[in-house]
Amino acid sequence: MLKIEMLEVAHKPVQGIAIEAPGGEGHPNMLVLQCKKGYVMCGYLNMGTADAVGDAAAVVSGADFGALLCNPVKAVSKAAAELGIEVGMTGAQACEKLNA
16 A cells, blocks of 8 residues: 655655555565655665666665654665765654755
8 A cells, every 4th residue: 555644854844655565464664755855765775776866865774754764874875975964864864954
C-alpha cells in the first residue's frame, strides 16, 4: 500500500512517501522524505543511482517517517555533501539542509 503524508521539519514542508512492505508481509517499508532540493531515503533505494543522476540524497534507516527524521544519516550523495549534509547528522537535520 502507498502512503503519502505531509510533514513539517523546521517550519518547512516535507512530503513523506511510503510503500508499505513492498516485498510482502514481514518486509521493511520503502520510505522517502521529499524536500525542496533532494530527499532522505531508506536503504531500500540506491545511492549509486542517486549519484549517477546528480540527486541530493541521504540514506537513513528506519521503519517509519519518525525514525527517518530521528536516526543518523548513513551515506550521502555527492550533491548532498555539497549542500553540507554529513554522515552522522539526523534525518531531520538533512531535511533542513535539503529545504534551505
